[in-house]
Amino acid sequence: xxxxxxxxxxxxxxxxxxxxxxxxxxxxxxxxxxxxxxxxxxxxxxxxxxxxxxxxxxxxxxxxxxxxxxxxxxx
Amino acid sequence: xxxxxxxxxxxxxxxxxxxxxxxxxxxxxxxxxxxxxxxxxxxxxxxxxxxxxxxxxxxxxxxxxxxxxxxxxxxxxxxxxxxxxxxxxxxxxxxxxxxxxxxxxxxxxxxxxxxxxxxxxxxxxxxxxxxxxxxxxxxxxxxxxxxxxxxxxxxxxxxxxxxxxxxxxxxxxxxxxxxxxxxxxxxxxxxxxxxxxxxxxxxxxxxxxxxxxxxxxxxxxxxxxxxxxxxxxxxxxxxxxxxxxxxxxxxxxxxxxxxxxxxxxxxxxxxxxxxxxxxxxxxxxxxxxxxxxxxxxxxxxxxxxxxxxxxxxxxxxxxxxxxxxxxxxxxxxxxxxxx
Numbered sequence: 163x164x165x166x167x168x169x170x171x172x173x174x175x176x177x178x179x180x181x182x183x184x185x186x187x188x189x190x191x192x193x194x195x196x197x198x199x200x201x202x203x204x205x206x207x208x209x210x211x212x213x214x215x216x217x218x219x220x221x222x223x224x225x226x227x228x229x230x231x232x233x234x235x236x237x
Numbered sequence: 238x239x240x241x242x243x244x245x246x247x248x249x250x251x252x253x254x255x256x257x258x259x260x261x262x263x264x265x266x267x268x269x270x271x272x273x274x275x276x277x278x279x280x281x282x283x284x285x286x287x288x289x290x291x292x293x294x295x296x297x298x299x300x301x302x303x304x305x306x307x308x309x310x311x312x313x314x315x316x317x318x319x320x321x322x323x324x325x326x327x328x329x330x331x332x333x334x335x336x337x338x339x340x341x342x343x344x345x346x347x348x349x350x351x352x353x354x355x356x357x358x359x360x361x362x363x364x365x366x367x368x369x370x371x372x373x374x375x376x377x378x379x380x381x382x383x384x385x386x387x388x389x390x391x392x393x394x395x396x397x398x399x400x401x402x403x404x405x406x407x408x409x410x411x412x413x414x415x416x417x418x419x420x421x422x423x424x425x426x427x428x429x430x431x432x433x434x435x436x437x438x439x440x441x442x443x444x445x446x447x448x449x450x451x452x453x454x455x456x457x458x459x460x461x462x463x464x465x466x467x468x469x470x471x472x473x474x475x476x477x478x479x480x481x482x483x484x485x486x487x488x489x490x491x492x493x494x495x496x497x498x499x500x501x502x503x504x505x506x507x508x509x510x511x512x513x514x515x516x517x518x519x520x521x522x523x524x525x526x527x528x529x530x531x532x533x534x535x536x537x538x539x540x541x542x543x544x545x546x547x548x549x550x551x552x553x554x555x556x557x558x559x560x561x562x563x564x565x566x567x568x569x570x571x572x573x574x575x576x
Binding site for chain 1: 395457
């Protein structure tokens, strides 16, 4: 898994947020555009690109995009 | 003598309440949720909702009357009524008894409610097929009817964007004309009960005076007096169960995926349907979506979509249609209809 590819795929799920403003350090649940709908899109992105399942708990228990990446990598 | 070894969907009709909830109205209430965004994410431009004095039995009666009129069915011929709902008029009596009375069905006809959600239509036709196969009846009127709008908190943007009220009515007959019901697959996992639930208001927990809406870390909103849906858990459930369900339906009916002319899934929301379609590798021309003008109507989504696919000519004589319902419970089911 490539960390920067993950970040790019993560950022692509947002329609209104400038991808340039999204980094590995971004606390994704604090983003203005974060919603339960975006959560579904992230779950779908991880399923499609990495064939891995992330749960609501994974999203709840991680803060930054990098932390989520680490969690997905470990699965 | 009718041949009771066949159960066929002989006619379909549906009814929507007249009051509309449009994306423009939702966007006025939730300014961050633009009209275009609602349409692109959930695939719905408007949904219908019941008026204050309009109830599940009213929608059910209207759908059945529509069916009788459109398909020239005499109510006096109906031998059994199954009404599928999770929003009954009363705890008791059974809503089916109220509907039976208003439709003037024969006093010799059975009438029961079945409490099931998004898998409810599949359950209904499976039960109807069993009743017909028993030889006890020659036909079953199946009605699916929900008024989920009553369960939704006014500030619950997500669920108000998705759910619409509706009823659908189908007549299932011991016959070989129409959509012959194939082998039915069902499944249950009660561990998911907490992820889609109206907790208060039945016997375990009374409704409280609290009307405030809380948000959990994932962005899910909740107030136990209203419907709660954990979107990410429900989505994961569908990703795990629906591909297996489709495979099991095909195997049990001794068919291959390419033998199916049209796939009609429970119309949950467009994003989820698009993703499931891609995951299961179904070509878009063989995957039917109909929810733009009515939303997710729970157990009525499949019969409403069937009705439109038939009238658009997407289903012809000889077509094999795979239907699959999945959701609250968790509960899932599916079959193949051979037209």
